[in-house]
Amino acid sequence: MKKIYINARFLTQTITGVQRYAIELVKSLDALMDKGEVNINHYSFVLLAPRNIKNELHLKWIPLKYVGCLKGHLWEQLELPLYAHNGLLVNLCNVGPLLVRNQVLTIHDVFSIEYPHWVGRNFHHWYSFLLPRLAQRVRKILTVSEYSKRRIVEVLGVPSQKVQVVYNGIDNDFKPVDAKALQAVRQKYDLPDKFILTLGSLEPRKNLDGLVKAWLMMPVEYRKPLVIAGGLGARQVFGKYEIEFIKEKGLKLLGYVSDEDLPALYATAEVFVYVPFVEGFGLPPVEALACGARVVTSNTSAMLETCQGLAVLVNPTDIESISRGIVEALQTRLSLNEKLSQSEKIKKRFNWMHTAQQVQEVLERYI
Structure with a gap:
């Protein structure tokens, strides 16, 4: 029986967007097998992990x-090839071993090469060495948006036909929620009646600093409290500001928020704002749209593909543009039917089972 080996190094890592993609995709491939949509008599999957x-x-x-x-890159580059030599190797998190030719690789973005000031010198040098060579050697490259495909082709110098776009999915839990769940999450996090929500991250490209500046310049009558979800401390986020001054203006830090609470948190916010400078896909605004939220996001990179027509799009480099976009979103409330319609459109387009089916079709061509 033929083997498809999945590089499971992602199970050793902190869960961010890339690791979540790998986890959800593997779970969905397993679900396809349970539904009989994968011929288990012809080939089988195995997760190989340190x-x-x-x-x-x-x-x-x-x-x-x-x-x-071994662990980390050493395990991936030196030991993984020894156990994957007699099958097809699948790498879901940007990198794989140079010593293996028979592999399929998901590259989510090439920011580590394009933006060295965002990732650090060592990280930049390692990926600048590895990714172009790996991209030439692998049999097929998957990526998560047309934007990422264009950047991969240009930066890594691979032919366009070698790269296939397969969009991310979103979990079924991301949907409009009932009043009981909304009230429960309000009480749990002591939320104000009306607020603007964002997810906090210290990554410079996420542009949290720009969002705070835009919020501070909003007209007072529209400046609802800004709630930042994520395990960040006040001094991490607001080192440039007088913390007490910012809090007086209505800022609230929630700290860590569980995945289980995110749908209700998205749904209860007046507006969800996510304005990174660049994204390979941008899962949070898509999740928020699926929950029926009004969303303000960037008019750049992948968000143009994923959110156009459903979200208010703004220029993330223009503080005034962000501020105006938030005001526009606050002025246009959605009815229940509009929320349900918005959710249905998003979930039809971004579905993990559909993602898994497309990936499975690719893998079957290279077994």
């Missing part, structure tokens, strides 16, 4: 196999 995993997947059909003794 021994230091900290996240577990509870799968029915795809086994997890611990291999090697």
Whole structure:
């Protein structure tokens, strides 16, 4: 029987967008097998992982196999090839081993090469060395948006036909929620009656500083409290500001928010704002749209594909543009039917099972 090996190094890492993509995709491939949509008599999947995993997947059909003794890049580059030589290797998180030719690679973006000031010198040098060589060697590259495909082709110098776009999905839990769930999340986090929501991140490209400046310059009658979800401390976020002054203006830091609470948090906000300078896909605004939220996001990179026609699009480099966009969103409330319609449009387009089906079709061509 033919083997498809999945590089499971992502199970050793903190869960961010890239790791979440890998986890959801593997879970959906397992679900396809359970529904009989994968011919398990012709080939099988195996997760190959180092021994230091900290996240577990509870799968029915795809086994997890611990291999090697090393960790991190050393495990990936030196030991993983030894155990994947007799099958097709699938790498879901931007990188894979240079020693393996028979592999399919998902590259989410090439920011580590394009924007060295955002990622650090060592990270930039390693990816600038690895990614162009790896992109030439692998049999197929998957990516998550047309924007990322264009950047991969230009930056890594690979032919366009070698790169296929397969959009991310969103979890089924992201949908308009009932009044009971909304009230529960309001009480749990002591939320104000009306507020503007964003997800906090210290990554410079996420542009949290620009959002705060835009919020501060909003007309007083529209400047609802700004609620920042995410495990960030006040001094991390607002080192440039007088913290007490900002809090007096109506800022609230929620700290860590569980995945279970996110749908209700999106749905109860007056507006969700997410204005990064650039994104390979941009999952948060898509999730918020699926929950029926009014969304303000950037008019750049992948958000033009994922959110156009449903969100208010603004220039993330223009503070006034962000401020005006938030005011516009606050002035246009959605009815329940409009929220349900918006959610349905998003979930039809971005579905993990559909993503898994497309990836499976690609893998079957290269087994």
